[in-house]
Amino acid sequence: MSNSTKIAVIGGGSWATAIVKMLSENLESVGWYMRSVYAIEHIKRNKHNPNYLSSAELNPKQLILSSDINEIVAAYDILIFAIPSAFLKTELEKLTVSLENKTIFSAIKGIVPETGLIVGEHFQQVYNVPLENIGVISGPCHAEEVAMERLSYLTIACQDPAKAKILSKAIAGRYIKTKISDDIVGTEYAAMLKNIYAIAAGIAHGLGYGDNFQAVLMSNAIREMKRYIKKVHRMKRNINNSAYLGDLLVTGYSTFSRNRMFGNMIGKGYTVKSAMMEMSMVAEGYYAVKSAYEIKQKTGTRTPIIDAVYAVLYGGKEAKDQFEKLTNKMN
Numbered sequence: 001m002s003n004s005t006k007i008a009v010i011g012g013g014s015w016a017t018a019i020v021k022m023l024s025e026n027l028e029s030v031g032w033y034m035r036s037v038y039a040i041e042h043i044k045r046n047k048h049n050p051n052y053l054s055s056a057e058l059n060p061k062q063l064i065l066s067s068d069i070n071e072i073v074a075a076y077d078i079l080i081f082a083i084p085s086a087f088l089k090t091e092l093e094k095l096t097v098s099l100e101n102k103t104i105f106s107a108i109k110g111i112v113p114e115t116g117l118i119v120g121e122h123f124q125q126v127y128n129v130p131l132e133n134i135g136v137i138s139g140p141c142h143a144e145e146v147a148m149e150r151l152s153y154l155t156i157a158c159q160d161p162a163k164a165k166i167l168s169k170a171i172a173g174r175y176i177k178t179k180i181s182d183d184i185v186g187t188e189y190a191a192m193l194k195n196i197y198a199i200a201a202g203i204a205h206g207l208g209y210g211d212n213f214q215a216v217l218m219s220n221a222i223r224e225m226k227r228y229i230k231k232v233h234r235m236k237r238n239i240n241n242s243a244y245l246g247d248l249l250v251t252g253y254s255t256f257s258r259n260r261m262f263g264n265m266i267g268k269g270y271t272v273k274s275a276m277m278e279m280s281m282v283a284e285g286y287y288a289v290k291s292a293y294e295i296k297q298k299t300g301t302r303t304p305i306i307d308a309v310y311a312v313l314y315g316g317k318e319a320k321d322q323f324e325k326l327t328n329k330m331n
């Protein structure tokens with residue numbers, strides 16, 4: 001890896017911290033924007049992010065930390081965004097520096113709620129970033145397991161294979177394997193959708209459904225995901241690949257999953273507000289299901305799982321009733 005590759009991470013949460021850790025294994029220096037001045041000072045002194053993924057050890061000597069997004073964006077060519085989608089628009093509004101000549105990789109698994117666009121489209125349409133400068137980092141990978149250096153696989157999707165290769169080389173290492181893909185749109189939609197299916201898995205668990213039903217739910221979820229993505233971006237893709245099915249499974253089954261955890265509380269009877277207050281992390285699927293539901297109404301896709309989660313989270317419907325109805329639509 002060339003030491004001159006200038007990559008910065010935008011965001012201060014678990015996934016941003018995990019990406020910084022992966023990059024630090026290969027690069028001499030990594031730029032890192034986060035809002036919290038306190039967290040920056042803590043990392044400099046104690047080598048750990050105090051708020052998220054605090055088990056990951058970081059080397060402050062390798063990090064160029066700033067709480068000024070413009071300072072980091074101006075100084076780096078490749079920017080990896082890892083801010084939850086619900087806060088992306090507000091964070092980007094702080095920018096006075098143009099993104100037009102930057103290469104943007106989104107590590108965000110969601111839809112920008114205000115525009116209803118997947119993140120790559122948001123950068124393209126709102127910030128005039130050319131399509132060949134936009135990429136996605138996805139795959140079944142929890143930040144917590146990166147911190148533990150457990151073997152993980154990531155998919156890097158970009159229209160320009162040269163850019164995908166640069167990022168792939170910067171991230172791959174002892175415990176990280178990378179794969180390159182040209183399905184940017186499909187990968188992004190899959191990453192957004194699997195969070196909704198993980199909320200469904202959590203709700204089912206919270207309601208007392210067992211492993212037998214969970215397997216049926218996940219089997220139906222991957223077929224629903226396939227139908228959904230085909231309607232928004234038709235191309236040849238193998239939905240069983242890790243970036244699609246793999247990501248769905250890790251989120252649907254792992255105890256680390258934020259979305260499943262959130263769904264589980266809803267299934268147990270928590271209100272949306274109280275479930276959110278219980279969580280110190282963001283469950284992207286909560287925001288995604290609203291936009292995903294609106295998109296599917298336009299495309300006319302059959303999505304019983306999305307419909308059930310939407311009805312519970314936004315329609316004020318009882319989880320028990322909606323999931324009873326859902327069981328009759330599964331096969």
Ligand SMILES: NC(=O)C1=CN([C@@H]2O[C@H](COP(=O)(O)OP(=O)(O)OC[C@H]3O[C@@H](n4cnc5c(N)ncnc54)[C@H](O)[C@@H]3O)[C@@H](O)[C@H]2O)C=CC1
Nearest residue numbers: 012013014015016082083084087108109142143281282284
């Ligand atoms: N955690 C993980 O294992 C993975 C997460 N992702 C994706 O990465 C993205 C970031 O998620 P996490 O790092 O898990 O989130 P997190 O829940 O660990 O961290 C939340 C982040 O949101 C920021 N935040 C909270 N309120 C904010 C506000 N009002 N304005 C701006 N920022 C605010 C916090 O400072 C923090 O940086 C999401 O799209 C997620 O789906 C993708 C793969 C793995």
Ligand SMILES: O=C(CO)COP(=O)(O)O
Nearest residue numbers: 139140141251257258259
């Ligand atoms: O996207 C992720 C893992 O691939 C993280 O989301 P969850 O925490 O809900 O699993």
